Amino acid sequence: MRQRTVLIEHHAPLPDAAREFYAMACAQLARQALDLGLSAEWQRFADPAGPRHPLDDADAYISEGNVLAVGTV
Incomplete structure (x- = not known):
């Protein structure tokens, strides 16, 4: 079994694609x-x-963590 965690951070101003994605999720x-x-x-x-x-605020910040776990039997 192994796993890897990836942290994704976005700071204002958000790129258009990130702004659109996170605005819909919010x-x-x-x-x-x-x-x-x-x-x-x-x-x-x-x-x-x-x-x-809030995503348009000058202090907007988003942090997202993703974990990929792989195991073999």
């Missing part, structure tokens, strides 16, 4: 959070093209 999570009655702060993430979207 919108999906925001809809789920709002449907569950969680904080109204999620509303800022709900509209990918919103004028005050």
